[in-house]
Amino acid sequence: MSRQILIIGKPHSGKTTFLAQLYGRLETGVNEMKLYESVANLTPIIEALKCLAAGEEVKATPTDRVTGIILPISRKGEKIDVYCPDYGGEQINHIIENREVSDNWIESIMQSDNWLLFIRPSNVDTSFDLSNKTLTPESLEKVQNQQDEYTITDQSAYIELLQILLYLKGHDAHTVNTTCKLTIVLTCWDEVRDEDYPYQKLQRILPLFTRFIEGNWIQENINVVGMSALGFSLKEGNNREKFLTQGPENFGYLVLPDGSEVTDITQLISLAI
Amino acid sequence: MVGKCKISECAAPDLPCHLGNEDLINCPNFVEQTVEKKVRRGKDVSEQENTVIPWSGEALFTKELHIVSSRSSPILFGIVGKADAGKTSFLGMVYTLLLNGRMLKGFKFSGTRTIEGWDQLHHRLRLRKGSVSFPPPTPVSSNRIYHLALRQDNTLRDVLFSDASGEVFSTWAINRDDDNAEIARWVYKNSNGFMLFIDCEALAKEKNVAKREIMLIARQLLHDLKERPVIAVWSKADKLPDVLPNLKDTIKQELKALFPIYNKIEVSNFLEPGPDEIVHENNFAVIDWLLEKSIQPSDLELRVDPVLTNDLFLNYRGHE
Numbered sequence: 152m153s154r155q156i157l158i159i160g161k162p163h164s165g166k167t168t169f170l171a172q173l174y175g176r177l178e179t180g181v182n183e184m185k186l187y188e189s190v191a192n193l194t195p196i197i198e199a200l201k202c203l204a205a206g207e208e209v210k211a212t213p214t215d216r217v218t219g220i221i222l223p224i225s226r227k228g229e230k231i232d233v234y235c236p237d238y239g240g241e242q243i244n245h246i247i248e249n250r251e252v253s254d255n256w257i258e259s260i261m262q263s264d265n266w267l268l269f270i271r272p273s274n275v276d277t278s279f280d281l282s283n284k285t286l287t288p289e290s291l292e293k294v295q296n297q298q299d300e301y302t303i304t305d306q307s308a309y310i311e312l313l314q315i316l317l318y319l320k321g322h323d324a325h326t327v328n329t330t331c332k333l334t335i336v337l338t339c340w341d342e343v344r345d346e347d348y349p350y351q352k353l354q355r356i357l358p359l360f361t362r363f364i365e366g367n368w369i370q371e372n373i374n375v376v377g378m379s380a381l382g383f384s385l386k387e388g389n390n391r392e393k394f395l396t397q398g399p400e401n402f403g404y405l406v407l408p409d410g411s412e413v414t415d416i417t418q419l420i421s422l423a424i
Numbered sequence: 425m426v427g428k429c430k431i432s433e434c435a436a437p438d439l440p441c442h443l444g445n446e447d448l449i450n451c452p453n454f455v456e457q458t459v460e461k462k463v464r465r466g467k468d469v470s471e472q473e474n475t476v477i478p479w480s481g482e483a484l485f486t487k488e489l490h491i492v493s494s495r496s497s498p499i500l501f502g503i504v505g506k507a508d509a510g511k512t513s514f515l516g517m518v519y520t521l522l523l524n525g526r527m528l529k530g531f532k533f534s535g536t537r538t539i540e541g542w543d544q545l546h547h548r549l550r551l552r553k554g555s556v557s558f559p560p561p562t563p564v565s566s567n568r569i570y571h572l573a574l575r576q577d578n579t580l581r582d583v584l585f586s587d588a589s590g591e592v593f594s595t596w597a598i599n600r601d602d603d604n605a606e607i608a609r610w611v612y613k614n615s616n617g618f619m620l621f622i623d624c625e626a627l628a629k630e631k632n633v634a635k636r637e638i639m640l641i642a643r644q645l646l647h648d649l650k651e652r653p654v655i656a657v658w659s660k661a662d663k664l665p666d667v668l669p670n671l672k673d674t675i676k677q678e679l680k681a682l683f684p685i686y687n688k689i690e691v692s693n694f695l696e697p698g699p700d701e702i703v704h705e706n707n708f709a710v711i712d713w714l715l716e717k718s719i720q721p722s723d724l725e726l727r728v729d730p731v732l733t734n735d736l737f738l739n740y741r742g743h744e
Contacts, residue, residue: 250481251474306523307543314535315477324495324534324573325580358525359533366532366575 153223153230155262156423159316160269161308162240165338165380168209169269169416170235171199172380174222175400176417184417187225195220195235203381203399206391219255224420231420234259246315247308260319264331265423268313273342275356276305310363317367332372333364334423340377340406341384348410349375374422377406483541483568483587486610491537492571498582499718500569501711502611504645505621506637507590510659510693514621515542515570515587516549517693517707526704529712531574531581538571545570549693567607574715581719583711586611597640600647617653617714618645622675624658628666635671639678646682653685653717657710661690661702687713 160166174196177186193200195218199209219236236259237243246252303311313333322328337349347355353375354361364373382402383390394402403416436448445451479491492498503511519542527533536542567588574581588607596608620642626634645654656679658664664672680686689710692702 246477250477252477253474257475301544301547303540303543304523304546307539310535311481311539314539318477319475327575327578354525359523362522362525362527362533363535366534 153232154265154424155259156231156233156265156267156420157259157263158233158235158267158269159243159312160240160338161243163211163274164240164269164271165336165378166235166240166269167196167199168203169336169338169378169380169419170220170222170233171196171203171209172399172403172416173233173420174200175203175398176415177222177224179400182415182417184224184226184231184420186223187230188223190220190222192218192220194218203394206385206394206399208385219259226421231424233420234263243312247303247312250315252315252319257319260316265334266316266331267334267336267419267423268309269336269338270309270353270357271338271342272352272356273339277356278304306357306360309357309360313363313367327366328368328372331368332374332423333368334374334376334419335364336419337375337377339379340404341379341382344377344379349377349406349408352377374408376408376419376422378416378419379404380416479537481538481540482544483538483570484584486567486569489569489584492582492584496580496582498571498584499616499715500584500586500614501714501718502586502615502618503588503621504593504608504611504618504641505590505657505659506594506623506626506641509590509621509623509626510691511590511619511621512545512587513549513693514619514657514659514691514707514710515585516545517691517703518711519543519546520549521704521707526708528574528708528715531576531715534573534575534580536571536573538569541568541570567610576719581715583715586615593641594637597637597644600644612645612648615652616718617655619655619657619710619714620645620679622656622658623660624663624667625660627671627675628663631668631671635675638675642679642682649683651685653687653714654683655686655710655713656688658688658690659692661692664690685717689713 158166158170174190174193176182177184202209219234221235222233224231224233236255242253242256246256317324317328317331320331322331335349335353337343337352340349343352350361380403381394381399382404385391385394404412404414405416405418406412407418407422436451436454441448441451441454443451443453445454448454479488484491489498503514505511522533522542523546567586570585570587572583572585574583588611592605592608595602596605596612599605600609600612620638622638623634627638656676676688679688689706690702691706691710
């Protein structure tokens with residue numbers, strides 16, 4: 152019987168890049184974690200593996216794909232299946248916008264007590280900030296001339312997503328969650344790296360969402376980490392060369408909750424358990 | 425007919441069309457929902473069996489309150505006041521402050537079943553230094569209810585805010601049995617506490633005419649109030665200096681004399697740089713006070729008299 156870690160993330164949150172880098176680490180067999188059997192279907196990450204080997208950025212996954220991927224990992228004899236039912240992330244948007252959840256997702260939610268939620272801070276909209284609500288006369292005029300199209304804010308969307316997942320999990324809203332562990336992964340950390348610890352960063356970019364998880368999980372079951380699965384941008388030629396000559400599996404890092412940095416990104420799996 | 429009006433304030437088809445069209449098919453703003461629309465996103469997704477989430481995320485109608493009341497006895501706060509008094513803007517500012525990480529005193533945020541409703545209020549709130557662009561008026565036929573799930577220690581509190589049109593309260597203030605005041609009657613009957621909105625801008629412009637309307641609503645609030653708290657919310661308080669001092673003082677004295685559990689506060693959406701008490705602090709202080717007055721800790725201990733009988737059934741106390 153294996154434990155299942157569920158990877159959740161909107162499109163372009165870095166799931167595919169992480170899975171490809173994780174697979175690369177597991178494949179070498181030199182880490183504490185290994186694959187306990189070969190991966191049945193590598194299709195979802197094969198393009199990413201090829202790109203990274205060539206020192207190229209991973210292309211955005213077509214979001215209409217709903218194929219899942221399972222990485223069967225063993226750690227000290229314990230079997231852990233890292234499962235991403237929707238590596239394109241489109242179903243996450245579908246859940247929030249259309250308020251429908253596929254049986255595939257429900258089964259995944261029911262089977263996993265360890266959730267990894269991928270959020271890319273540089274993609275998060277912070278228009279909730281009061282300073283952004285203060286318009287200049289010019290911008291007000293521009294806004295008044297525009298069709299006022301509404302799209303849900305990222306904060307509200309993430310809160311609603313977790314509310315829906317908790318509901319499907321059968322969580323009793325009267326109690327704080329003590330069974331399901333939630334690890335928030337702030338991806339592409341190299342894009343937003345500063346003095347903040349990951350938890351502080353989450354509070355800064357998604358304050359109400361942070362309040363929401365604090366109000367629904369016991370503190371011991373929440374982890375917030377930063378991760379740069381590549382370590383740096385591959386837009387620069389020097390960096391591409393490093394990947395090409397040394398192998399992508401030798402790059403990337405994780406920023407642990409205490410702010411310390413480790414290069415072994417497989418530690419994310421240990422944290423999530 | 426299944427579908428939705430393009431005008432977000434219109435509650436059709438749940439309530440009559442805001443333009444008065446008896447048959448919604450004749451309304452240019454109404455979009456009928458078809459089966460094709462339901463599956464508009466990616467074939468791969470829609471081909472699977474899907475479970476529909478039982479709440480929409482939008483503000484609740486009264487007939488949908490079971491979504492919240494099935495799990496607890498919610499606390500409802502009625503937001504009362506004439507049209508254009510800033511009631512909807514107040515709620516928009518509350519959610520904007522929540523999004524910024526501000527929290528009600530003594531509570532943790534546990535979620536909301538109306539997150540899209542709140543988010544839309546936030547979206548429509550337009551601020552700029554020196555003036556505020558208010559959201560469109562709330563339709564007369566509409567009573568939108570917004571929800572917050574709050575956790576106090578280990579207890580879940582479901583809190584609801586009713587946002588009905590100001591016109592229904594003006595009608596109700598004159599005749600509480602008026603056919604067109606049904607929503608106001610519902611709010612009055614079911615609320616655990618009230619925010620009475622006093623529009624400073626209207627007071628500054630219309631003087632005693634505006635006062636008359638405020639006091640009519642206030643007196644109607646009194647008729648079956650019992651121990652329910654009332655807080656007078658002086659909205660658009662940046663215009664308070666323009667209100668005649670004697671008018672302001674008279675209203676304050678009269679309201680204080682009317683209500684047994686009473687408080688007053690000034691709020692505004694007028695934004696100054698830096699911490700701004702009437703924008704940031706007081707919007708939450710309104711709810712803090714109502715919650716404090718509505719959630720009374722019970723000092724009563726349940727005492728069970730000893731049963732003096734030989735009946736085994738009546739003597740059973742469980743596994744003690």
